[in-house]
Amino acid sequence: MYLVFDTHQEASQFVAQRMLQRIIAQPDICLGLATGSTMEPIYQALIQLINQSQPALSQVTTFNLDEYVGLGKSHPQSYYYYMCHHFFSHVSIPEAQINLPNGKAKDLAAECERYTQVLNQTQGTDYQLLGVGTNGHIGFNEPGTPFDSLTHVVELTAQTRLDNSRFFDDPAEMPYQAITMGIQDIMQATEIDLVITGEHKAEVVRNFYHSAVNENLPVSVLKQHPQVTVVLDKAAASLLPHEAVQKGLVTQ
Ligand code: GLP
Numbered sequence: 001m002y003l004v005f006d007t008h009q010e011a012s013q014f015v016a017q018r019m020l021q022r023i024i025a026q027p028d029i030c031l032g033l034a035t036g037s038t039m040e041p042i043y044q045a046l047i048q049l050i051n052q053s054q055p056a057l058s059q060v061t062t063f064n065l066d067e068y069v070g071l072g073k074s075h076p077q078s079y080y081y082y083m084c085h086h087f088f089s090h091v092s093i094p095e096a097q098i099n100l101p102n103g104k105a106k107d108l109a110a111e112c113e114r115y116t117q118v119l120n121q122t123q124g125t126d127y128q129l130l131g132v133g134t135n136g137h138i139g140f141n142e143p144g145t146p147f148d149s150l151t152h153v154v155e156l157t158a159q160t161r162l163d164n165s166r167f168f169d170d171p172a173e174m175p176y177q178a179i180t181m182g183i184q185d186i187m188q189a190t191e192i193d194l195v196i197t198g199e200h201k202a203e204v205v206r207n208f209y210h211s212a213v214n215e216n217l218p219v220s221v222l223k224q225h226p227q228v229t230v231v232l233d234k235a236a237a238s239l240l241p242h243e244a245v246q247k248g249l250v251t252q
Contacts (some may be wrong), residue, residue, distance in 0.1 A: 002209075002230045002244070004237040008197040008250055009041055011233050015129070015193055016045035021051065022191075026060040032128035032181075034085075034139075034191055035079045037063070038197050039131060042089040044167035050091050057093045060211050063118075065139035065186070067103040069177035077167055078103060101151065101179035108153050109174065112179060115151040117183070124188025132196055135159045136204055136217040140180035143216045151184030183221055193225045194219070199235040 005011040019042075022078035023029055033039075044160060050057070064079055080100050099118060105111035119125075135143055140154050155177055156164075165171035186192075196205055203218070208230075213220045222228045 001228075002232060002237070002240070004232045004234060006234055008038075008233045008235075009194065010157075011136065011197060011231050012041035013045050015042050015231055016018070016049055016199055017195065019129070020049045020055065022056070023050075023060060024055045026126060027056050027125060028223045029060070030061045030063065030122045030125045032125035033062050033064050033083065033130050034129045035066075035082045036131045036176070039129065040086055042129070042195065047087065047096075056083045057091060060093050061097040061122060062093060063101060063122075063181070064100040065130075066180040067101040068175040069108065069179060070175050072104045077173070097225055103175075103179060103223050108179065112151040112153060112161055115179070115181070116185070117174065118240070119151070119185055119188075124190070126190045128186060128189035130186065130192055130194045130222075131205055132201065132208075132219045133160055134204055134218045135162055136198060136207065138183070138186060138196050138218050139223075141183050141218045142180040143218060145203065145218055146213065147183045147187075147215060150185055151179065151181050154178055154180055159215045183218060187221060187225055189225075190230075192222060192225055193229050193231055193249055194222060195231045195234045197233040199238065201236045203241040205230075205232060205236050209244065210238055 005014060049063060056242060067079045073080040101115050102111050130138055132138060135157060137160060140156065141149065141155055142157050142160065161174050165174040168174050207217060207220050211217050211220045213223050
């Protein structure tokens with residue numbers, strides 16, 4: 001199902017509300033979390049909702065999708081830092097239940113194995129918050145990644161390095177590698193909200209809509225998942241065909 005909202009803010013409010021409902025309905029929920037600018041207003045809205053309704057968080061577990069290789073917890077561009085800054089430091093999820101790959105691990109292969117094992121103990125997430133890169137990557141699974149991949153180290157593409165270097169004061173600091181949950185790990189989620197906003201993502205939304213499932217467009221794998229909601233703002237939905245809206249495939 002595709003849902004289109006007028007603004008990024010409205011889409012974020014909708015997703016945050018859903019996340020809150022899921023947490024209330026299942027206090028021991030395992031949440032798959034994502035980073036990136038798309039997610040910032042979602043976490044902001046979720047923090048507000050949590051403050052208002054005070055759901056129990058003591059049994060919530062979280063797994064983040066990915067982390068840059070070489071960036072430690074205190075590096076402002078590490079995803080650990082992002083998550084603390086935008087979400088974890090504002091809510092009371094026990095630290096021991098927060099999982100991110102360790103981008104500073106000496107043995108990266110062992111770290112990937114460890115992450116896969118911990119994730120498997122929970123048999124995947126109950127709810128996965130997911131974004132997409134302009135080249136169709138999910139997590140950091142770049143085009144060509146096998147759909148049966150587990151947590152692994154990736155070489156970031158030139159496109160991804162270009163897109164994400166905007167966050168770094170010195171673009172040369174942008175890492176070349178990351179650890180990411182694999183596509184199989186992501187697909188194990190019971191439910192997935194794919195959130196895509198902004199005009200710069202309109203093309204990847206169009207490609208996703210028209211494309212057959214194929215490894216060159218990693219996000220296309222989601223068409224095989226039984227419970228995915230694609231949450232868009234108008235700008236990201238701007239290249240979707242009118243007949244999709246008319247047929248009710250795309251609604252607001
Ligand atoms: C990074 C993350 C992805 C995220 C993407 C989009 O590459 N690894 O998980 O979906 O950024 O980020 P943004 O929301 O900033 O466009």
